[in-house]
C-alpha cells in the first residue's frame with residue numbers, strides 16, 4: 714500500500730542519513746521502525762558496520778534480536794548517538810504525540826539519552842497542530858493506583874475526555890512493559906501551550922510520563938504518497 718511504501722522510504726532514508734560505523738543506536742517501537750531495522754540490518758551486512766542497538770520496548774528488543782543486530786541497554790550504554798523512532802503525529806514545531814503503541818516511557822527515556830532523535834513516519838503524521846489528524850488522543854502512562862483521580866484532574870483543568878486504554882486480546886486494561894496503565898486524552902484544545910501543559914500534567918502525582926515529546930526530536934522524515942520523502946527540522 715502507499716502507506717507502507719511511505720513508511721519504508723522514510724525509514725530507509727533516516728537510517729542511511731544518520732547511522733554510521735561504531736554508533737549506539739536507539740531503536741523505536743511501532744510499525745514504521747520495522748523498515749528501519751531491516752535497512753540497518755542490510756547496512757550492517759553490506760558495510761560490515763559495528764553498531765549496537767538499545768531498544769525502547771519489548772517489541773523493539775524482539776525486532777533487534779530477530780534481525781540479528783547487537784542488543785544492548787542503557788546500563789551499558791547510557792549515552793546514545795542516535796535514536797530512530799516513529800510518532801503518532803508531528804506538529805510544525807517538531808512536537809510529537811507518541812505512545813499509540815503504549816511504549817512511550819522507555820521511548821522517552823532512550824530519546825532523552827540520545828545526541829539526536831530522528832522521527833520516521835508516513836504522510837498521515839505530518840500536521841501543523843497536534844490533534845489535526847491523530848484522533849486517538851494523547852497517551853499518558855500512569856500508576857494503576859491513581860488513574861481515576863488523574864483522569865478527573867486533567868478533565869477538570871484542561872477539558873476534553875480521558876479514558877483508560879482497554880486491551881483487545883486480554884480482558885481489562887492495557888498493561889505497559891513497565892506494569893502501568895495508559896490513559897488517552899481526546900478533544901483537547903489544539904491551541905494549548907504544549908511545553909507548559911506537558912510539564913503541568915507530568916507533575917500530577919501518579920503520572921509516570923506523557924506521550925508529548927516536546928523539544929526532543931531533532932528531525933523528521935515523512936514518506937509521502939508520491940514516493941518522495943519530506944524532511945522537517
Ligand code: DER
Pocket residue numbers: 741742743744745746798799800801802810811812813814815816817820
Ligand atoms: O507508540 C509509539 O510511540 C510508536 O512509535 C508510534 O508513535 C508510531 O507507531 P507507527 O510507526 O506504527 O505509526
